[in-house]
Amino acid sequence: MADSPDAPFAPYEDQLRAITDLHDRWEAYVDQAKHLERELESYRKRQRQEIATGLKAQGKTWKEVGEVMGGVTYQRAHQFGRGE
Numbered sequence: 001m002a003d004s005p006d007a008p009f010a011p012y013e014d015q016l017r018a019i020t021d022l023h024d025r026w027e028a029y030v031d032q033a034k035h036l037e038r039e040l041e042s043y044r045k046r047q048r049q050e051i052a053t054g055l056k057a058q059g060k061t062w063k064e065v066g067e068v069m070g071g072v073t074y075q076r077a078h079q080f081g082r083g084e
Contacts, residue, residue, distance in 0.1 A: 012036070045083055052080040 006013075012032050019025040048069070055065045066077035 048080040049083040052077055056081060 016025055016029055016032070019028055052065050052069065055068055056062070060068070062074040062077045062081075065081070066072040066074050069077055069080065072080075
């Protein structure tokens with residue numbers, strides 16, 4: 001992960017900078033940002049679920065899963081396991 005934190009956004013920024021009308025650029029930005037937020041949330045849910053269910057499959061209790069996953073409660077860990 002030696003890439004710059006901005007590297008994944010470079011293609012989006014290039015697309016936006018190609019729009020010369022700033023009003024149009026703003027509307028395109030808002031649409032892109034909404035799309036990226038939805039994609040990020042989907043990615044986060046998927047990863048949390050895979051990790052939680054993987055830890056559970058290794059024999060950990062939900063309490064232990066919660067401790068590994070940042071100290072969340074066992075209830076929250078269980079929710080992660082269900083993809084919530």
